[in-house]
Amino acid sequence: MxxxxxxxxxxxxxxxxxxxxxxxxxxxxxxxxxxDERTAPLAGLVAAFIFAVQMLNFPVAAGTSGHLxxxxxxxxxxxxxTGVLCVSVVLLMQGILFADGGLTALGVNITVMGGVTVVVAYAVFRGLLKVLPATRRSVTVAAFTGALLSVPAAAAAFTLLYALGGTTDVPIAxxxxxxxxxxxxxxxxEALITAATVGAVLAVRPDLVHAASGLGTPLKLRVGGELVDAPAPAPAAPVAARSTRGVWLTGLVTALVLAGVVSFxxxxxxxxxxKVAADKGIDAKVEDHAAADSPLADYGVKDVENARLSGGLAGVIGVGVTVLVGTGIFWSVRRRRAEDLTATSTAAPSAH
Structure with a gap:
């Protein structure tokens, strides 16, 4: 979109x-x-993963495809x-490096693809968790539903902007x-990809799913033919002490494979x-992209004639740049938080 x-x-x-x-x-x-120190690099990885999966257009109807x-x-x-920032980083990289999404339309894309999708999805997600059992399955179901509704909501938001400032005369209805x-x-x-990814992370590291903090599937025991909650286990080692290196490396390799190989x-x-723009005439006044001559325009490396190699290299470069830029931004935000906490702790009023 x-x-x-x-x-x-x-x-x-x-x-x-x-x-x-x-x-x-x-x-x-x-x-x-x-x-924090654990989630800042993971946020950069999430941005890179979104970049990679957005390269995987899937068919949805005759002659039409979609992407995450x-x-x-x-x-x-x-x-x-952080989700809004992740999507914004992806859109910025796509617009500057790959000529995907207009530069003058960057605000439109961030508003529609970043703001609207996050607000709608998270509101639906949180609303469902209030009425569903506090289990990991509920998290996955809520994630599926929030993602499902966020996409047509973004399409409706684009239509509103087009109604306000469309450059062609096409009936809004x-x-x-x-x-x-x-x-x-x-x-x-979108819902299937989101639910599958969230479910996979929940299965191995539920502590790394921000929206699932405090949730879990209680252990059940069968007593007298009935299932009852098992006694709470003894406190485990603090989750914060667990390393995220394995998850980060696995996620990065997955993103590189998706962008570098599967995207072909x-x-x-x-x-x-x-498709809608072509069918309805919305694209009658479309303008050439300012970065159309970029060495990576249209997700291919300039002067590399082999299509598979060109697209694969572009995807790998995109993942690498996105994870570096995203992680840099999120580490800076995290350091600002640490500075704020330090300033607050040293500025406690003295008693007189």
Whole structure:
């Protein structure tokens, strides 16, 4: 759903940019409460994983494909504020390096793909956890539902922006119906990927799922033919002491394989927005990307003629740059949190 330059006029693009900048600023502040020495590098990995999986377009209808947006996944794994930052980092890297998503439309893309998806997914997720049993299965179900609804919500948000500042004269009702319809199907794929990823992390390291803190599946014993809760086990070693190196390396290798190898087999069909734009005429005034001459434009390495090698190298470079930039940002946020805590502890008022 990467909006290119020329779909939305300048005033609305600027307004969306202001909204996106405000969302990023609020998220930078909020992420201080979510990040620590363990989760900061993992947040960078989440951004890189989202970048990699976004390269894997999957077919959803005749001649149409979809890809992960990632807002729900990021919010559930590392927190909603950090989730907005993760998606923003991915969109920034895609726009600058790969000419994917217009630079003047960066605010639109961050607002729609980062802000809306995170807010909707996390609100649905938290709402469901309040009524579902406090188990890991409930976390997975809530993640699936939040991710599913976040994608058509993002499509509706794009339609609203198009209604306010679309550069072509297309009936809004037709745009809304087409966008939401195809993105409901894409949302199913988003939900499956999100639930599978969250479930996999829960299975091995539930302590690393931000939104599942404090939840667990209680051990059951069969007594007299009935299942009852087992006595609580003795306190284990502090979770914070457990290393995240294995998870980080596994995640990084997975992202590199997905972007460097599996991406070659992704669907070549246009994604939901591209298909709707072509069918309805939204793309009549689309503009060439400012980074169209980038050495990595269109997810290929310039002057590398072998398509498999070119796309694979571009994917690996993208994962590497995203994890480095993302981790750098999240470490900086984490250090700011530590500085704030130190300042607070040393500024305690003296009694007189």
């Amino acid at each position: 990467h909006v290119p330059d020329g779909f939305i006029n300048a005033p609305v693009s600027v307004a969306a940019g202001v909204v996106a900048a405000a969302a990023v600023a609020v998220s930078l502040r909020g992420a201080r409460r979510e990040l 947006l990632g807002g729900a996944l990021a919010a559930i794994l590392v927190g909603p504020y 037709k745009v809304f119906t087409a966008m939401v319809g195809v993105h409901v199907l894409i949302g199913i794929g 087999y992704a669907s070549a069909n246009p994604d939901g927005l591209e």
